[in-house]
Amino acid sequence: MRTDFDHLFEAAAAFVGVAALADDEAGKAFVNLMKSLFPFDYCVIFAYRGAERPIDLFSTFDAREYEIFVRMYQDGPYLLDPFFSAASLPKPGVWRMRALAPDRFFASEYYRSYYVKTGLSEEVGFFVPAGESVTVVLSLMRGEALGVFRDAEYGLMRKAEPFVAAMVRHVWGRLGPRFDRAVTGRRHGAASEGASARARISQRLTARETSIIELVLQGHSSESIGLRLGVATGTVKVHRRNIYRKLGISSQAQLMSLYLGRLKVPE
Numbered sequence: 001m002r003t004d005f006d007h008l009f010e011a012a013a014a015f016v017g018v019a020a021l022a023d024d025e026a027g028k029a030f031v032n033l034m035k036s037l038f039p040f041d042y043c044v045i046f047a048y049r050g051a052e053r054p055i056d057l058f059s060t061f062d063a064r065e066y067e068i069f070v071r072m073y074q075d076g077p078y079l080l081d082p083f084f085s086a087a088s089l090p091k092p093g094v095w096r097m098r099a100l101a102p103d104r105f106f107a108s109e110y111y112r113s114y115y116v117k118t119g120l121s122e123e124v125g126f127f128v129p130a131g132e133s134v135t136v137v138l139s140l141m142r143g144e145a146l147g148v149f150r151d152a153e154y155g156l157m158r159k160a161e162p163f164v165a166a167m168v169r170h171v172w173g174r175l176g177p178r179f180d181r182a183v184t185g186r187r188h189g190a191a192s193e194g195a196s197a198r199a200r201i202s203q204r205l206t207a208r209e210t211s212i213i214e215l216v217l218q219g220h221s222s223e224s225i226g227l228r229l230g231v232a233t234g235t236v237k238v239h240r241r242n243i244y245r246k247l248g249i250s251s252q253a254q255l256m257s258l259y260l261g262r263l264k265v266p267e
Helices: 005-013 023-035 063-074 082-088 109-113 151-171 176-187 193-204 207-218 222-229 233-247 252-259
Strands: 042-048 055-059 093-096 120-131 134-143
Touching (some): 042 063, 055 063, 093 151, 109 207, 109 252, 120 151, 207 233, 207 252, 222 233
């Protein structure tokens, strides 16, 4: 692994003395900066505020990839993403997906029905609280050909994190109004099928049961859910049986389909 200092300084210079950068300009400069350190296949930058639909600030995807990684993700699967959970805490720093994932993540319905479609070998994110309750996550991704990031490459990311955080706060430090405009626009438009389905599910379940189905779909085992909610594992299992009975389903696959609006929620 050899650092390309020419590209490193060229990319860093894009941020020096510039009062404002467009999303695309900042995203490309970030990609150039990181590619001077190590190779990767994709980059996507999302902004998160609470449980609101994340804003896609930049990505390197083609049209087909954008549909999977962004459009499909924004319609509901983001709520089950370990990166979303970490952004909501917030949990600043540089994090590997596998370090944030629940104990049953790779056997979860979210992983099987959505994440596996990405074909990723690994995803690592810079998590930067940007003010106004917004966290910006800059994700670097590798497919099977490049494989996972090596420890030395991950170490370089951690060294670069203070610079990346300063860049994010400079470029994307005032995203609150963009979220407000997006919320206003959705109020005047039709809700997505997934959002409507989740609202109907919440009406049929208690707040505790709603929390449990999200944890189940995220990939938490009953034991992990019990620890998070401070209840016995047996109590979690009773809740899960009650949830399936109320929703008229018998599998996690059906639960995921209901959650994303692919099955009709029973009246």
